Amino acid sequence: MADSTSHTVVGVVLRVREGHLEVLVGGARLRQHEQLEPALSRAVDVSALAHVEQLETRILPDGVLATAYLGLVPADGTLAGAWREVTKVGEHGELVAAAQARLRAKLSYTNVGFALAPSVFTISELREIYVAALGHDVSATNLQRVLVRRGVLERADGQRAPGRTGGRPAALFRFASDRLEVTDEFAALRPPTGPESRRPRGSRASG
Amino acid sequence: MADSTSHTVVGVVLRVREGHLEVLVGGARLRQHEQLEPALSRAVDVSALAHVEQLETRILPDGVLATAYLGLVPADGTLAGAWREVTKVGEHGELVAAAQARLRAKLSYTNVGFALAPSVFTISELREIYVAALGHDVSATNLQRVLVRRGVLERADGQRAPGRTGGRPAALFRFASDRLEVTDEFAALRPPTGPESRRPRGSRASG
DNA sequence: GCAAAAGTGTTGTGTCTACACCCATGT
DNA sequence: ACATGGGTGTAGACACAACACTTTTGC
Numbered sequence: 001m002a003d004s005t006s007h008t009v010v011g012v013v014l015r016v017r018e019g020h021l022e023v024l025v026g027g028a029r030l031r032q033h034e035q036l037e038p039a040l041s042r043a044v045d046v047s048a049l050a051h052v053e054q055l056e057t058r059i060l061p062d063g064v065l066a067t068a069y070l071g072l073v074p075a076d077g078t079l080a081g082a083w084r085e086v087t088k089v090g091e092h093g094e095l096v097a098a099a100q101a102r103l104r105a106k107l108s109y110t111n112v113g114f115a116l117a118p119s120v121f122t123i124s125e126l127r128e129i130y131v132a133a134l135g136h137d138v139s140a141t142n143l144q145r146v147l148v149r150r151g152v153l154e155r156a157d158g159q160r161a162p163g164r165t166g167g168r169p170a171a172l173f174r175f176a177s178d179r180l181e182v183t184d185e186f187a188a189l190r191p192p193t194g195p196e197s198r199r200p201r202g203s204r205a206s207g
Numbered sequence: 208m209a210d211s212t213s214h215t216v217v218g219v220v221l222r223v224r225e226g227h228l229e230v231l232v233g234g235a236r237l238r239q240h241e242q243l244e245p246a247l248s249r250a251v252d253v254s255a256l257a258h259v260e261q262l263e264t265r266i267l268p269d270g271v272l273a274t275a276y277l278g279l280v281p282a283d284g285t286l287a288g289a290w291r292e293v294t295k296v297g298e299h300g301e302l303v304a305a306a307q308a309r310l311r312a313k314l315s316y317t318n319v320g321f322a323l324a325p326s327v328f329t330i331s332e333l334r335e336i337y338v339a340a341l342g343h344d345v346s347a348t349n350l351q352r353v354l355v356r357r358g359v360l361e362r363a364d365g366q367r368a369p370g371r372t373g374g375r376p377a378a379l380f381r382f383a384s385d386r387l388e389v390t391d392e393f394a395a396l397r398p399p400t401g402p403e404s405r406r407p408r409g410s411r412a413s414g
Numbered sequence: 415g416c417a418a419a420a421g422t423g424t425t426g427t428g429t430c431t432a433c434a435c436c437c438a439t440g441t
Numbered sequence: 442a443c444a445t446g447g448g449t450g451t452a453g454a455c456a457c458a459a460c461a462c463t464t465t466t467g468c
Contacts, residue, residue, distance in 0.1 A: 057264040057274045067264045166440035167446030373467030374419025
């Protein structure tokens, strides 16, 4: 009876490897009077995660009440475990789908790519990460311009030497921040830019 | 000991009244083997809500593990309870702030306004709702154009007669859908529009 | 006629996609 | 020289804010 309302914390960790989005899922029972984050750190190695955020709480098919977190690991990170490609079906399919959807959305309007990319990279390398995470093609040209214009990317020193087949050496970039930032907050309905950002009037319904 | 991991479901319900955003909070203990939604329906009158979505799970200041839901009620809806303006401090301040932030964000890129507005309304009336919910001024002109262009609003039959002070009669509008839809999904990094929406290539890391 | 409220026309700005073109390297 | 991969220039599409202007009513 004591555990009939037991709670589990699930970590759904994503990374990109060899052009594929991979997932690692771990869970841990919430102890009495324990906070959620400590339980998460028992479920997965949180120190290896470049970004963590809560996903959702749901009752799993086996009846367990679980709070899921999304974790992201850089492409050059090392986190041991039973990684599998997200395209392959496995346990916790709905949680993995939710994690993927969340990542996909946030890649568009935040700088969350920092948590998937190595500390320094070329635009081509970053493009492959975005392609794998978004599931559709991405233009390297436009990716660079969008992220630089938004101030998300900045140049790093040095270049990457070309491979045996030649080609111009690639410039190196890094993410300007390693904390989540919303880069496109007011895509629409942004507040007025006028001389004084007007406050809402104490308006009343007409009549 | 049996309730040390007890779980509470909290409903944070928002509505706009007289130009002010108001909140009503209710909670219910999750019963053994109960799903989350039934518990929510004991916390608040879900049948009065035009939209519901899960907010977050956290441990409240009193140590209770709680999953919060955001509920929205139309301006002409009737839901009894201890409503208070969101600007006035009260219990569950952080959950209310999270609800407000979620509503504010979704007003920009979804049609969620349908859940705050009456079934038929003028642009002026809708503008007051947006002003109260967003906390900043909104241009009636641009609000109409944005929402009509996106296909979120459509004209309803008839007009609203002007008040005693005169003025042109206002056209009536309604929301085209009463279910949540994302209206601006690919604000950036949208997939190619080319002849064939190209699939991601089986790309490998360079080198 | 005049004030008030609603709605439309139009201009300018910023962000994005697409694509042509140039740059730097290996063979 | 030429292929290859990287990067820039630039044009066009689109959505938005801002504001002038027109429409329709009450008094």
